[in-house]
Amino acid sequence: MKKVGVAILGMGVVGGGTYRILTENKEFFARTQDVEITVVSVLETNAERAKAAGVPEEAIASNIAEIVGNPDVNIVVECIGGTGAAKDFVLVSLQAGKHVVTSNKELYSKYSYELERAAKRQHVGLYFEASCVGGVPVIRTLLDGLQANRISSLMGIINGTTNYILTKMTEEGASYEEALKDAKRLGYAEADPSADVEGFDAAYKLSILSSLAFHTKVPFSKVVREGITNVSVEDVSDGKALGYVLKLLAIGKQSDEGIEVRVHPAFVRKGHPLASVSDGFNAVFVTGDAVGDVMLYGRGAGALPTGSAIVSDVIYAATHVDHKYSTFKNTENADKNVAFIEDYKSAYYLRISVDDESGTLAKITSVLGKNHVSIVEMIQRAKGEGKAEIVLITHETHEFAVRNAVAKINALGVAEIKSVLRVAS
Amino acid sequence: MKKVGVAILGMGVVGGGTYRILTENKEFFARTQDVEITVVSVLETNAERAKAAGVPEEAIASNIAEIVGNPDVNIVVECIGGTGAAKDFVLVSLQAGKHVVTSNKELYSKYSYELERAAKRQHVGLYFEASCVGGVPVIRTLLDGLQANRISSLMGIINGTTNYILTKMTEEGASYEEALKDAKRLGYAEADPSADVEGFDAAYKLSILSSLAFHTKVPFSKVVREGITNVSVEDVSDGKALGYVLKLLAIGKQSDEGIEVRVHPAFVRKGHPLASVSDGFNAVFVTGDAVGDVMLYGRGAGALPTGSAIVSDVIYAATHVDHKYSTFKNTENADKNVAFIEDYKSAYYLRISVDDESGTLAKITSVLGKNHVSIVEMIQRAKGEGKAEIVLITHETHEFAVRNAVAKINALGVAEIKSVLRVAS
Numbered sequence: 001m002k003k004v005g006v007a008i009l010g011m012g013v014v015g016g017g018t019y020r021i022l023t024e025n026k027e028f029f030a031r032t033q034d035v036e037i038t039v040v041s042v043l044e045t046n047a048e049r050a051k052a053a054g055v056p057e058e059a060i061a062s063n064i065a066e067i068v069g070n071p072d073v074n075i076v077v078e079c080i081g082g083t084g085a086a087k088d089f090v091l092v093s094l095q096a097g098k099h100v101v102t103s104n105k106e107l108y109s110k111y112s113y114e115l116e117r118a119a120k121r122q123h124v125g126l127y128f129e130a131s132c133v134g135g136v137p138v139i140r141t142l143l144d145g146l147q148a149n150r151i152s153s154l155m156g157i158i159n160g161t162t163n164y165i166l167t168k169m170t171e172e173g174a175s176y177e178e179a180l181k182d183a184k185r186l187g188y189a190e191a192d193p194s195a196d197v198e199g200f201d202a203a204y205k206l207s208i209l210s211s212l213a214f215h216t217k218v219p220f221s222k223v224v225r226e227g228i229t230n231v232s233v234e235d236v237s238d239g240k241a242l243g244y245v246l247k248l249l250a251i252g253k254q255s256d257e258g259i260e261v262r263v264h265p266a267f268v269r270k271g272h273p274l275a276s277v278s279d280g281f282n283a284v285f286v287t288g289d290a291v292g293d294v295m296l297y298g299r300g301a302g303a304l305p306t307g308s309a310i311v312s313d314v315i316y317a318a319t320h321v322d323h324k325y326s327t328f329k330n331t332e333n334a335d336k337n338v339a340f341i342e343d344y345k346s347a348y349y350l351r352i353s354v355d356d357e358s359g360t361l362a363k364i365t366s367v368l369g370k371n372h373v374s375i376v377e378m379i380q381r382a383k384g385e386g387k388a389e390i391v392l393i394t395h396e397t398h399e400f401a402v403r404n405a406v407a408k409i410n411a412l413g414v415a416e417i418k419s420v421l422r423v424a425s
Numbered sequence: 426m427k428k429v430g431v432a433i434l435g436m437g438v439v440g441g442g443t444y445r446i447l448t449e450n451k452e453f454f455a456r457t458q459d460v461e462i463t464v465v466s467v468l469e470t471n472a473e474r475a476k477a478a479g480v481p482e483e484a485i486a487s488n489i490a491e492i493v494g495n496p497d498v499n500i501v502v503e504c505i506g507g508t509g510a511a512k513d514f515v516l517v518s519l520q521a522g523k524h525v526v527t528s529n530k531e532l533y534s535k536y537s538y539e540l541e542r543a544a545k546r547q548h549v550g551l552y553f554e555a556s557c558v559g560g561v562p563v564i565r566t567l568l569d570g571l572q573a574n575r576i577s578s579l580m581g582i583i584n585g586t587t588n589y590i591l592t593k594m595t596e597e598g599a600s601y602e603e604a605l606k607d608a609k610r611l612g613y614a615e616a617d618p619s620a621d622v623e624g625f626d627a628a629y630k631l632s633i634l635s636s637l638a639f640h641t642k643v644p645f646s647k648v649v650r651e652g653i654t655n656v657s658v659e660d661v662s663d664g665k666a667l668g669y670v671l672k673l674l675a676i677g678k679q680s681d682e683g684i685e686v687r688v689h690p691a692f693v694r695k696g697h698p699l700a701s702v703s704d705g706f707n708a709v710f711v712t713g714d715a716v717g718d719v720m721l722y723g724r725g726a727g728a729l730p731t732g733s734a735i736v737s738d739v740i741y742a743a744t745h746v747d748h749k750y751s752t753f754k755n756t757e758n759a760d761k762n763v764a765f766i767e768d769y770k771s772a773y774y775l776r777i778s779v780d781d782e783s784g785t786l787a788k789i790t791s792v793l794g795k796n797h798v799s800i801v802e803m804i805q806r807a808k809g810e811g812k813a814e815i816v817l818i819t820h821e822t823h824e825f826a827v828r829n830a831v832a833k834i835n836a837l838g839v840a841e842i843k844s845v846l847r848v849a850s
Contacts, residue, residue, distance in 0.1 A: 021573055021715050032640040033572060034752045129570070135716035137570025144569060145554070145562025147458060148446055148736030215457040273722060276701065290446050290733035291560035294723035297698060298716060308715035311573030322746045327459045 001034060004318040005072040007041040007061070007098075008079060009089055014103050014130070014310070015044070015079035016053045017303030021311045023054070035318045040072045043089075064089045068096035075317050077310055078102040087111055094118040094126065099317040101310055103130030109204040109220045112211075113330045125323035127313035132205040133158050133282045135305030136298035137312065142212040142286075143324065149288025151213040154252040155424065156284035157277050158205045160300040161196035162228050162248040164188045166265075167278045169236045170245055176231055188280060198227035199263040202250045210252035210261050213286065216328045218252070218261055222340045226264035235351060235419045238391045239267045242377065244349075245275045249424055258339030266422040267349055273297075274424075343400040347376070347423035349393055350406075354415040356388040363412055364390070371405040373397045393423060428461045429743040430497040432486070432523075433504060434514055436469040439528050439555070439735070440504035441478045442728030446736045448479070460743045465497045468514075489514050493521035500742050502735055503527040512536055519543040519551065524742040526735055528555030534629035534645045537636075538755045550748035552738035557630040558583050558707045560730030561723035562737065567637040567711075568749065574713025576638040579677040580849065581709035582702050583630045585725040586621035587653050587673040589613045591690075592703045594661045595670055601656055613705060623652035624688040627675045635677035635686050638711065641753045643677070643686055647765045651689035660776060660844050663816045664692045667802065669774070670700045674849055683764030691847040692774055698722075699849075768825040772801070772848035774818055775831075779840040781813040788837055789815070796830040798822045814843075821850060 006022060008015050022029075022039050030036050043061045044050040050060050061067050067076065076093040078100060080086040086107050090100050095118055102108060108115070108128045119126040129139045133156070142151075157163050161183055168179035180197070183189035195201050203223040210218040228248050236246050244267035252261045268275045273295050277283040282300030287293050299305035317323075329335060354360045361380070368375065378392040394402070406417045431447060433440050447454075447464050455461050468486045469475040475485050486492050492501065501518040503525060505511040511532050515525050520543055527533060533540070533553045544551040554564045558581070567576075582588050586608055593604035605622070608614035620626050628648040635643040653673050661671050669692035677686045693700045698720050702708040707725030712718050724730035742748075754760060779785045786805070793800065803817040819827070831842045 017715075025573070025575070028575060029572075032752055135571075135713075136719055137566050140565065140570040141562050144741055145565040145737055146560075146733065147454075147740045148450070148733045150450070150453060271701070273701065276696070276698065288560075288733065290442075290729040290736070292724045292727075292730055294561055294721070296719070296721055298719035302717075304715040305717055308571065308573045308713065311715070312570055315572040316569055319749065320745070320747055324744065327457055 001030060001036050002318070003036045003038070004074045005038055005040040006075045006077060006314060007043065007067045007070070007073045008039060008077045009043045010078070010080035011042060011044040011050045011053050011055065012079060013303045014306045017307030018077055018079060018310045019053055019055065021304065021307045022314070029315060033315050033319055035315070037314065037318060041067050041070055043067055064092060068092050068098065073098060075099045075101060075314055077314065078104055080104070083107050083110060090115055091118055094122055094124060097122045097124055099125040099127070101127045101313040101317060103306055103310055105131040105201065105204040105208065109207045113332055116325055116330050119323070120325050123323070125317045127317055128208070129313045130306050130309035132208055133284060133296070134298065134300040134302060135308040136282060136284070136296045136300070137309065138209065138284050138296050139212065141296060142209065146286065146288055146291060146294070149290050151286060151288045152254055153287040154209055154213050154284065155274065156209070156250045157247050157274060157282050158250050158284065158300060159196055159202040159248055160280040160282060161189045161193065163277065163282065164279050165197070166228065166231070166236070166246055166248065169231070169233055170240060173233060173237065175233050176229065197229055199225045199248065202248060202263045206250040206252055206261055206263055209284070210259070211328070213252060214254045214259055216338050217331060217334050218259060219332070219334050222261055222334060224262035224264070224342065228265050231265050232419065235349070235421060238351060238379070239349060242379070242391070242393060243270050244268060244423065245270060246421070247274065251424070258341045260341040260344040262344065264422060266424045268424050343398050345396050345398055347394055347396045347425050348402050349419070349421040349423050350391070350417060351419040352390045352409065352415050353383070353418050354388050354390055356382055356386050360414050361390070364409055364415055367408045367412070368405050371401045371408070373401055373405050396425060426455060426459060426461050427743070428463070429499045430463055430465040431500045431502060431739060432466040432468065432492045432495070432498045433464060433502045434468045435503070435505035436467060436475045436478050436480065437504060438728045439731045440469070442732030443502055443504060443735045444478055444480065446729065446732045447739070454740065458740050458744055460740065462739065462743060466492050466495055468492055489517060493517050493523065498523060500524045500526060500739055502739065503529055505529070508532050508535060515540055516543055519547055519549060522547045522549055524550040524552070526552045526738040526742060528731055528735055530556040530626065530629040530633065534632045538757055541750055541755050544748070545750050548748070550742045552742055553633070554738045555731050555734035557633055558709060559723065559725040559727060560733040561707060561709070561721045561725070562734065563634065563709050563721050564637065566721060567634065571711065571713055571716060571719070574715050576711055576713045577679055578712040579634055579638045579709065580699065581634070581675045582672050582699060582707050583675050583709065583725060584621055584627040584673055585705040585707060586614045586618065588702065588707065589704050590622070591653065591656070591661070591671055591673065594656070594658055595665060598658060598662065600658050601654065622654050624650045624673065627673060627688045631675040631677055631686055631688055634709070635684070636753070638677060639679045639684055641763050642756060642759050643684060644757070644759050647686055647759060649687035649689070649767065653690050656690050657844065660774070660846060663776060663804070664774060667804070667816070667818060668695050669693060669848065670695060671846070672699065676849070683766045685766040685769040687769065689847060691849045693849050768823050770821050770823055772819055772821050772850050773827050774844070774846040774848050775816070775842060776844040777815045777834065777840050777842050779813050779815055781807055781811050785839045786815070789834055789840055792833045792837070793830050796826045796833070798826055798830050818848060
């Protein structure tokens with residue numbers, strides 16, 4: 001039986017989950033995958049943490065040189081996170097001829113070109129399933145399951161923290177602050193939640209998934225990004241009343257005009273498969289020219305789901321002799337021939353506070369009409385003290401047209417746009 | 426660029442879809458997969474059909490020998506169906522050193538051991554993604570995306586015809602006969618629909634998926650099978666009133682006691698991800714020890730979705746140098762050490778016609794109680810002419826206990842069991 005040695009860098013939540021799966025299931029993998037996988041080394045500055053995870057003292061390395069210089073290590077698993085030491089350690093591991101498995105979305109999104117160059121040079125594998133959507137094998141699916149397709153659209157709920165918060169706001173009417181506090185208490189959100197709630201995490205993942213789906217480099221910097229910090233409970237409940245659920249969506253589309261990539265809160269119609277993806281669950285909805293619509297659903301984070309993706313990559317690296325690299329030019333920047341669309345098309349949800357007097361609605365609809373923004377449905381209600389509120393959903397139109405209309409409506413002096421949210425279609 | 430030649434056996438719906446994807450997207454595959462794939466030969470007894478699909482006359486082979494003897498053919502795609510010529514042709518292709526891609530669930534389910542033996546001997550690949558769940562890459566996922574997991578359960582809607590029929594019965598109150606007629610008219614059901622409505626098709630697929638998920642041979646003959654031909658619109662609507670949707674489920678479970686594999690109609694609670702899988706869509710819900718719950722959703726049949734799976738396998742075969750085979754003993758029969766559970770556990774739905782007189786319900790509940798069948802919820806209603814109807818849902822209990830209770834209740838002389846359906850949990 002083939003024997004393979006693994007080193008794990010970092011024994012935090014994900015590293016600990018990976019260690020646990022690899023050690024507890026060692027015999028299971030020998031039986032079902034015909035390979036003996038042993039964790040031979042672990043790098044963790046906090047030795048107590050490694051020991052608490054069950055790592056024997058002699059397996060705790062004191063520096064990266066001990067790992068890259070160890071001939072028994074065939075595969076290095078990076079679970080450090082960030083782009084500092086993680087990047088250096090991955091690079092030296094690849095240069096030393098080790099296969100690398102990483103769960104680091106920021107690292108892979110920003111530096112895949114540099115890492116892949118090093119991997120190619122040494123003919124080793126670079127695996128990153130765990131960087132996107134936890135245990136759901138969406139990267140394997142894009143690489144080895146849907147290659148027959150020209151993918152026109154990819155739409156996902158790919159951040160668990162924000163989905164937990166928005167589910168709480170939708171189902172319990174909690175405010176953003178209350179829901180965030182709850183998410184922190186349960187360990188769904190970090191003390192500084194900005195990477196999640198500002199959409200950075202989803203944008204890293206979207207740049208990775210879009211690059212694979214569209215076969216061209218989609219840099220993180222091209223992703224239009226808007227977080228959920230300004231989402232109000234009024235918007236969530238107004239949308240609900242109209243038959244929509246608010247989600248933080250990551251949307252990638254490719255057409256003859258170019259590519260659009262964006263992360264922002266968006267309403268999804270109830271009944272759409274993504275609408276019922278709740279709490280910490282994630283899902284990616286892909287549309288290909290041959291396969292039609294496909295959805296993958298599962299847990300987007302956590303020690304064991306992410307560990308599942310890492311260990312599946314480790315087994316893949318250990319049992320395949322060939323390693324594929326990007327077939328597109330994997331560079332720092334996008335291909336010059338690819339256009340990125342900023343004035344994309346979408347339907348919109350607007351909440352507008354208005355003076356409750358005759359003629360106001362006519363003024364607003366006139367501005368919308370002039371900007372080619374037409375209305376699908378509308379609710380108006382009195383708010384007292386001479387004020388009223390209008391909530392409306394538009395037909396599909398252009399982003400810039402809506403921005404223009406919003407500025408013009410605000411300038412009327414009789415109305416104030418409270419919220420502008422997109423509606424997925 | 427690597428050049429690969431493909432032969433397609435059979436130019437029916439799936440063969441035609443495959444031909445179309447391979448020819449229309451040839452440049453796309455060269456650009457995105459770095460391989461030039463050409464359909465060099467097609468075997469089709471109805472030459473007119475091949476010509477109508479756009480195959481040039483010189484590419485139409487007159488017999489299988491022309492294909493296996495053609496050095497330009499590297500990959501043979503089998504789209505004939507059945508286990509007659511399809512089996513012979515696949516075997517001679519493998520023996521001639523060609524990789525084989527098949528969409529034939531019956532062939533792979535019954536003869537994978539024989540085909541795999543031939544493939545191994547010649548070190549060629551045998552791919553069968555298209556045999557299960559159309560374009561949804563569930564086989565790739567089990568093989569290369571979830572290997573880290575001990576899979577305890579696999580639950581799927583894996584037959585499009587029956588799902589179309591049951592959706593029609595659920596949403597429009599159509600009878601089974603009406604819905605079947607409609608399915609035939611739309612091409613969802615064949616003139617002789619028995620392979621679908623009797624659950625054979627789903628059972629073939631379940632035997633394939635369970636073998637991969639549980640890492641042991643699960644022969645088709647071990648699958649407990651019950652079709653949808655006896656499903657009444659009363660059951661569908663009674664279940665609906667209780668918050669359930671009726672589906673033809675394929676269920677595979679593995680525990681320390683053994684393996685259970687079964688295909689039968691079953692109620693799924695509304696809100697479960699499988700409940701909203703409607704019409705021709707399919708989905709597979711997998712539970713693994715590390716990843717938790719994962720669901721894959723998409724079109725389970727059709728020329729292009731199935732063609733997507735075939736062409737993805739063709740690309741995989743063309744771009745990978747290694748080919749994996751079963752790590753379990755792939756023989757005709759199950760491993761002697763594996764127990765197959767017939768007295769499985771499930772919750773149940775019973776519809777009982779009773780004499781509308783005092784004491785009847787007490788007699789029935791007494792029989793149920795003695796057989797350890799306890800009730801979760803119940804509806805009773807008068808049906809006139811001295812008759813009433815009881816609809817009840819039980820807690821989880823054993824199949825044999827329910828069968829025993831049903832026989833005893835029928836023997837009471839005051840009640841008749843009209844329907845026994847399982848409730849998925």
